[in-house]
Amino acid sequence: MKKTYKIEVDCANCANLMEDAARKTDGVATATVNFMTQKMIVEFADGHDPKKVMQDVLKACKKVEPDCEIEL
Amino acid sequence: MQELIVNILLGIVIITAAALLIIIGSRKNGMTKKQKKMMIRILVTSSILLGLQFISAEDFNSFDKYLFPSSGNWIRFACYLLDYFIIGYDILKKAAKGIRNRQVFDENFLMAVATIGAMALAVYENGDYLEAIAVMLFYQIGEWFQGYAVGKSRRNISNLMDIRPDYANVERNGRLEQVDPDEVGIGSVIVVQPGEKVPIDGIIVEGSSSLNTSALTGESLPREANVGDEVISGCISMTGVLKIQTTKEFGESTVSKILDLVENASSRKSKSEDFISKFAKVYTPAVCYSALALALLPPLVRMLFMGLAADWGVWIYRALTFLVISCPCALVISIPLSFFAGIGGASQQGVLVKGSNYLEILSKTKVVVFDKTGTLTQGVFEVNGIHHNEIADAQLIEYAALAESASSHPISKSLLRAYGKEPDRSRVSDIQEISGNGIIAKVDGIEIAAGNDKLMTHLNIPYINCHQTGTIIHMAINGTYAGHIVISDIVKPHSQAAIAALKASGVEKTVMLTGDAKKVANQVASSLGIDEVYSELLPADKVEKVEELLRMKLGKAKLAFVGDGINDAPVLSRADIGVAMGAMGSDAAIEAADIVLMDDDPMKISKAIRISRKCLRIVYQNIVFALVVKFACLILGAFGIANMYLAIFADVGVMILAVLNAIRCLFVKNL
Numbered sequence: 001m002k003k004t005y006k007i008e009v010d011c012a013n014c015a016n017l018m019e020d021a022a023r024k025t026d027g028v029a030t031a032t033v034n035f036m037t038q039k040m041i042v043e044f045a046d047g048h049d050p051k052k053v054m055q056d057v058l059k060a061c062k063k064v065e066p067d068c069e070i071e072l
Numbered sequence: 073m074q075e076l077i078v079n080i081l082l083g084i085v086i087i088t089a090a091a092l093l094i095i096i097g098s099r100k101n102g103m104t105k106k107q108k109k110m111m112i113r114i115l116v117t118s119s120i121l122l123g124l125q126f127i128s129a130e131d132f133n134s135f136d137k138y139l140f141p142s143s144g145n146w147i148r149f150a151c152y153l154l155d156y157f158i159i160g161y162d163i164l165k166k167a168a169k170g171i172r173n174r175q176v177f178d179e180n181f182l183m184a185v186a187t188i189g190a191m192a193l194a195v196y197e198n199g200d201y202l203e204a205i206a207v208m209l210f211y212q213i214g215e216w217f218q219g220y221a222v223g224k225s226r227r228n229i230s231n232l233m234d235i236r237p238d239y240a241n242v243e244r245n246g247r248l249e250q251v252d253p254d255e256v257g258i259g260s261v262i263v264v265q266p267g268e269k270v271p272i273d274g275i276i277v278e279g280s281s282s283l284n285t286s287a288l289t290g291e292s293l294p295r296e297a298n299v300g301d302e303v304i305s306g307c308i309s310m311t312g313v314l315k316i317q318t319t320k321e322f323g324e325s326t327v328s329k330i331l332d333l334v335e336n337a338s339s340r341k342s343k344s345e346d347f348i349s350k351f352a353k354v355y356t357p358a359v360c361y362s363a364l365a366l367a368l369l370p371p372l373v374r375m376l377f378m379g380l381a382a383d384w385g386v387w388i389y390r391a392l393t394f395l396v397i398s399c400p401c402a403l404v405i406s407i408p409l410s411f412f413a414g415i416g417g418a419s420q421q422g423v424l425v426k427g428s429n430y431l432e433i434l435s436k437t438k439v440v441v442f443d444k445t446g447t448l449t450q451g452v453f454e455v456n457g458i459h460h461n462e463i464a465d466a467q468l469i470e471y472a473a474l475a476e477s478a479s480s481h482p483i484s485k486s487l488l489r490a491y492g493k494e495p496d497r498s499r500v501s502d503i504q505e506i507s508g509n510g511i512i513a514k515v516d517g518i519e520i521a522a523g524n525d526k527l528m529t530h531l532n533i534p535y536i537n538c539h540q541t542g543t544i545i546h547m548a549i550n551g552t553y554a555g556h557i558v559i560s561d562i563v564k565p566h567s568q569a570a571i572a573a574l575k576a577s578g579v580e581k582t583v584m585l586t587g588d589a590k591k592v593a594n595q596v597a598s599s600l601g602i603d604e605v606y607s608e609l610l611p612a613d614k615v616e617k618v619e620e621l622l623r624m625k626l627g628k629a630k631l632a633f634v635g636d637g638i639n640d641a642p643v644l645s646r647a648d649i650g651v652a653m654g655a656m657g658s659d660a661a662i663e664a665a666d667i668v669l670m671d672d673d674p675m676k677i678s679k680a681i682r683i684s685r686k687c688l689r690i691v692y693q694n695i696v697f698a699l700v701v702k703f704a705c706l707i708l709g710a711f712g713i714a715n716m717y718l719a720i721f722a723d724v725g726v727m728i729l730a731v732l733n734a735i736r737c738l739f740v741k742n743l
Contacts (some may be wrong), residue, residue, distance in 0.1 A: 010215075011215075011405065012222075012408060016352065036409065036412035041336075041339055066169050
């Protein structure tokens, strides 16, 4: 399952770090952060609840970039 | 000298910051709250700093008399420290958080270490606090500019691409109501007034207008539309009121699909982007460790092996300079921005690129393979010439059209189109269709024979063969030869120029594939200047040919296939890059192709290639420029030639220039 989320992030390198963090989160198959359109596209692994996974993704992203925001 | 330069710079910063706050800050949507706050901090810091510049260390020393000894030094330090916190507290906070979260090597950490280090050195030497604050200040200015410029260009580019209609007019109880296009169901009738966008795909049921399709195709020539014509969302009705019966939902309409496609295009990352994000991951830690080594190794070597003074201060300072340079932001920001601007600029020209990676491949295209029908030719059979006739052209066409009026063959249809009027069937009698040969009929009582050479031979009428290729219709009136009509697929007006333009922009080989007869194919190819032709191919043969061509090409050269997207989806996906043209409204093409040309003009292919080349050129310029400046500064810093000022300008300056350079990708109109 693929979902797109709106994000807020200021710098391009931070966006890359967020992408990395999201990819490493459990339950995420792949993730792409598009800095230019301020979007995060997440593909979830089978059998995971996107809502729960996204909470973890948000936590992981906050760790690498405290200023970032993901609209869930 | 340096003092003076810094003072002047601070003055400029104060004036600019104040001006920006007044001019942009007062505008709606000019600055976000965050940006405004930052600008005020920059203004306050630089003002205090400039003020402090005019009070020398000696002036502070006068406090010594009134308070405890060397209290002047401490008061001076406190003043500077306050200023430092005003500009840098958020960086310090983020750096602390980073360390707690074990994300050490981010730019906040680097800036924090570099400036705290510089402050500490200054306390130790009771010297120049200015440097640490100025570095932080200029870093923040750079960040501000980056945020502002990127945000602004992001919005501008998005606005350019935004062809989304805001509402649809629906007639309810005799009154027009504006509703959300999402709420309009299939089959409802919407009203489009002059100057409005068509919100949803549909068919005109009432009214006529000329439609401006420039938002979709980049073509400024308006298109006429009448009752019964299909219209595509995103066009602007210019002259008349249209009533349109919708055939699709808003989400399935052309406009929504295109928007979706372009918006998500930059999510498909190019190789250069991947390279840079990988590079950034290695670069920052590498520079940090080098900085550590630079701070420790030379002094130790000097002390232990050379018997010299360690000069810890000098080497630590050099290491701190290193840290300032190590921020990879200029690199990381400019590459996606370049691609985004390139994709945005291209979409304005009617070239939809589905991803940054495709833009990159397109720029390396050396072989372009074309489908013939519908791509280089119009795919519509038309009367192309009338030869050896004794009666007037129009008369001959009239006879032919009337004789063929009962037939539904494509050839008869093109004759009828050339005739241009509704045929009066009552004038035609005694129609005999001789299958595979032609038709014999009486028009106004005159016997007309229209058909191929077999028909003429059959009727024993001497005929003249045509030197042109195409389908030839010989005409005989009352048993005497009256000339022939040539019907062929017409080459698009720009095809020849398009091939020439491709060659001019560096494409090495052009190939045409067609299912058409060899003679026709060769004639079209030679008239257009195409290098290789493969004719009489079935759809499956086309895939095979493309695979063969893929094997033949050299090295990194890429192969593009250009088709009309209707029946060549397999070939489109097999080629390195598939280009569908004339795809306005054709879902299959938009789905199968990597690059979609919205109108039929083959000139757009070379334009797309030139856009991609320009974009990639700018990307490489930025990569090389940023890397060269950074490495140069690293080396200069290691030898103590570059100080921290130079380092921060290397960082911020390179970023600003790279961002400005990236914006150039947007200007592709006159390519």
